[in-house]
Amino acid sequence: MANPQPKSKEYIRPMPADWWLKKKSFVLFMIRELTCVFVGIYALFLLVLASRLGDAEAFATTLKSPFWITLQIIALPWVVFHTVTWLNLTPKVLVIWRGEDRVPAVLIAGAHYFAWLVASVVILWIVFSCCCSCE
Numbered sequence: 001m002a003n004p005q006p007k008s009k010e011y012i013r014p015m016p017a018d019w020w021l022k023k024k025s026f027v028l029f030m031i032r033e034l035t036c037v038f039v040g041i042y043a044l045f046l047l048v049l050a051s052r053l054g055d056a057e058a059f060a061t062t063l064k065s066p067f068w069i070t071l072q073i074i075a076l077p078w079v080v081f082h083t084v085t086w087l088n089l090t091p092k093v094l095v096i097w098r099g100e101d102r103v104p105a106v107l108i109a110g111a112h113y114f115a116w117l118v119a120s121v122v123i124l125w126i127v128f129s130c131c132c133s134c135e
Contacts, residue, residue: 039078
């Protein structure tokens with residue numbers, strides 16, 4: 001019986017903890033990844049609101065809570081940054097061909113920004129039409 005060859009030891013390249021501070025693109029990537037924490041916290045806020053839909057007083061109390069108001073003020077710029085960076089990535093992920101020509105990246109990203117604008121206007125219209133009809 002032949003001796004089995006010894007397993008070679010896997011080389012693990014040392015990686016310093018601050019590797020992402022070396023290049024601006026890495027820093028922006030890590031900031032974008034950090035924004036998911038704020039997106040998750042805001043999703044938690046929406047779940048709390050959804051759990052209180054049956055009780056109008058608890059729902060209103062939650063909306064007026066200084067904690068949740070502060071959280072929303074802090075989360076808004078981070079969520080907007082997350083959205084903008086996500087929409088800027090769409091032309092890299094979504095490659096569309098029209099015949100032999102590739103659709104320009106600005107058209108793909110622009111279409112997504114336009115959809116974001118339309119969705120925002122519709123949501124604002126719903127919110128303000130509901131608020132104005134309640135008074």
